[in-house]
Amino acid sequence: MSDSTLVISILAAAITAGTPILYAALGELLTERAGILNLGVEGIMLIGAVSGFIIAVVTGNSWFGLAAAMFAGGAIALIHAVLTVTLRANQVVSGLALTLFGTGLSGYLGKSYIGIPVPSPFTIQPLGFLTDIPVLGPVLFRHDILVYASYGLVVFLWLFLYRTRPGLFLRALGENPAAADSLGSNVFALRYLYIVLGGMLCGVGGAYLSLAYAPSWLENMTAGRGWIAVALVIFALWNPWRALVGSYLFGGIDALGFHLQVSGVTVSPFFLNMLPYLFTILVLVFVMIRQHGRLTAPGALGLPYDREER
Amino acid sequence: MPFSWEKRLTPSKFMLLAVPCIALLLSLLFCGVFLLITGRDPVEIYVAMISGALGSTYGLSETIVKAIPLMLCGLGISVAFRMQLWNIGAEGQLYVGALAATWLPLTFPALPAWVMLPLMVCLGMAGGALWAFVPGILRARWQVNEIITTLMLNYIGILWVSYLVYGPWRDPKGLNFPLTAQFPDAAILPFWGTSRIHIGLLLALAIVAFLYVLFNNSRWGYELKVIGSSPKAARYAGMNITRNICLAMLLSGAICGLAGMTEVSGIIGRLQPGLSPGYGYTGIIIAWLGQLNPLAIVIMSFLFGALQVGGYMVQTLGVPAAVASMIQGSILFFVIGAEILTRYRISYTGCKGGRSDRE
Numbered sequence: 001m002s003d004s005t006l007v008i009s010i011l012a013a014a015i016t017a018g019t020p021i022l023y024a025a026l027g028e029l030l031t032e033r034a035g036i037l038n039l040g041v042e043g044i045m046l047i048g049a050v051s052g053f054i055i056a057v058v059t060g061n062s063w064f065g066l067a068a069a070m071f072a073g074g075a076i077a078l079i080h081a082v083l084t085v086t087l088r089a090n091q092v093v094s095g096l097a098l099t100l101f102g103t104g105l106s107g108y109l110g111k112s113y114i115g116i117p118v119p120s121p122f123t124i125q126p127l128g129f130l131t132d133i134p135v136l137g138p139v140l141f142r143h144d145i146l147v148y149a150s151y152g153l154v155v156f157l158w159l160f161l162y163r164t165r166p167g168l169f170l171r172a173l174g175e176n177p178a179a180a181d182s183l184g185s186n187v188f189a190l191r192y193l194y195i196v197l198g199g200m201l202c203g204v205g206g207a208y209l210s211l212a213y214a215p216s217w218l219e220n221m222t223a224g225r226g227w228i229a230v231a232l233v234i235f236a237l238w239n240p241w242r243a244l245v246g247s248y249l250f251g252g253i254d255a256l257g258f259h260l261q262v263s264g265v266t267v268s269p270f271f272l273n274m275l276p277y278l279f280t281i282l283v284l285v286f287v288m289i290r291q292h293g294r295l296t297a298p299g300a301l302g303l304p305y306d307r308e309e310r
Numbered sequence: 311m312p313f314s315w316e317k318r319l320t321p322s323k324f325m326l327l328a329v330p331c332i333a334l335l336l337s338l339l340f341c342g343v344f345l346l347i348t349g350r351d352p353v354e355i356y357v358a359m360i361s362g363a364l365g366s367t368y369g370l371s372e373t374i375v376k377a378i379p380l381m382l383c384g385l386g387i388s389v390a391f392r393m394q395l396w397n398i399g400a401e402g403q404l405y406v407g408a409l410a411a412t413w414l415p416l417t418f419p420a421l422p423a424w425v426m427l428p429l430m431v432c433l434g435m436a437g438g439a440l441w442a443f444v445p446g447i448l449r450a451r452w453q454v455n456e457i458i459t460t461l462m463l464n465y466i467g468i469l470w471v472s473y474l475v476y477g478p479w480r481d482p483k484g485l486n487f488p489l490t491a492q493f494p495d496a497a498i499l500p501f502w503g504t505s506r507i508h509i510g511l512l513l514a515l516a517i518v519a520f521l522y523v524l525f526n527n528s529r530w531g532y533e534l535k536v537i538g539s540s541p542k543a544a545r546y547a548g549m550n551i552t553r554n555i556c557l558a559m560l561l562s563g564a565i566c567g568l569a570g571m572t573e574v575s576g577i578i579g580r581l582q583p584g585l586s587p588g589y590g591y592t593g594i595i596i597a598w599l600g601q602l603n604p605l606a607i608v609i610m611s612f613l614f615g616a617l618q619v620g621g622y623m624v625q626t627l628g629v630p631a632a633v634a635s636m637i638q639g640s641i642l643f644f645v646i647g648a649e650i651l652t653r654y655r656i657s658y659t660g661c662k663g664g665r666s667d668r669e
Binding site: 039043079082083087088089090092093094096097098099100101102103104105107108109111219223224227230231234268270271273274277278280281284285288289294295 | 344348396398448452453454455457458459461462463465466469470472473476477591594595598630632634635636637638639640642643646647649650
């Protein structure tokens, strides 16, 4: 393999490996923009991965699997919404509970599906003439349909957040819910909506792992990607474009580690597996130092909203 | 809505006690639904879990054995949580504590027990403390989110243990299994008769007493609480927040690291991967359920120890042990969901518009 084809294949692999993180990060971004911190991403991804996988195996159709993953992700996020919006529970602990529960439930449901292949996983569908563009073509346009959908989602979310009225209200929801309330938006209903939508995207991220990336089911197969997604939202400063860049950066670390392992470098695979986690910490430290410890996070992030206390 | 939440002036004492019990029952019901949907008989499974964990001397002693690391992790976590420092890295701190403690018997196998064991305790605590100090200092200096750093360090700590037992520390006589050599007798914690209950239980109870005094009768315990509930007030009062964050994380990690030491020295007798079935994560639930109170954490650890043993026992019925972690996670849901009952009371306000014109 020549150097340039090697670089292209690593870059393409970075996008594939980054896509599940991207979906989850976009979901979390939406939730946090509404002022709710959801630390259950890892658990929701696992639920999405396992339910998508089971339905895809049972029906033989991965699209049904994807729909099931979205449904399950939204349903499990609804628990978080009830706890944090209506019952005003501590958002950190509720999210942790979601992750612990999701890990347990997915392990329980998926036990008898370990080692089964997916009948029709999402496969690579090159996008016609676009693949002929030098370098960019094979890197960007030789993927499965879920990757293309994620490109569209980033553009859509960016337009939605910064160029539409509902997007403006969403940002107000996270910055200053009392102001949004006095402008006539229903803070409680909207927060429910964005938590559930965020959960659905995290579910898709999980399903991408079990139906396209792996494609198979393994207990705890997300291996911390949900947490990396949470970190990425901070790195991205709550902006969809930066979330995209961050996800591919992580995908790149993953792909590079895998490539080094295959090419027989004498570094222990355990150290290569540490790279994404180490990198997450370094990236966070870097962002915090650059922002002088003060983030432009949504102002009301993590605070329950109580009309009587405004 | 004819019902509304009304804030209580003081948290209800009755609800503080009732909430964990209600939550436990509700979560058994909730998980029962999942078990039913997947074609299992929840009653049969719950009965098997309870009788497996509490119905025999063996079950009971195993429950205590599991309660030891759970108690230590819960206690360690409670130190950080008191300050609203979300240390969810107990699992990694446990692994690194085990790793640090293992180094001694592998390097100096001939030490007598009275030197070996106290040094292993110190090393285990130092390992855990180091692993928690890194997120602590990052949080104190640059406000780096400790939830994510502690969690990332879990993965890194576990991978370090794997690296050592698959590589440099692998037992040459171990038929290529990823295990270190068996510890010499001097590095094994004394245990009770024929059971696996070891002296780590006393260490854990000593820490309970220490934390009880620290939280309730010391200036530092008070500072932890003030910084946790109101960092601004703490700063005005001249409390050194940076130093206290680091100290709280060091203590928190040291106690979790001790859990790793007691596991390798009291239970396994060597270092191996899969050392903990998630004690560090269950410890989070225990700490929260015990309302960060050391004495309540003791009770909760026995409860969760029983749950863990029950989970292993139902595997004979063909039910995955993951059912135990499913129940654990859902207990936490119901506890935090029901906590609003301690702070608010539900009152009937009659017809619409009766309470406030904004509704």
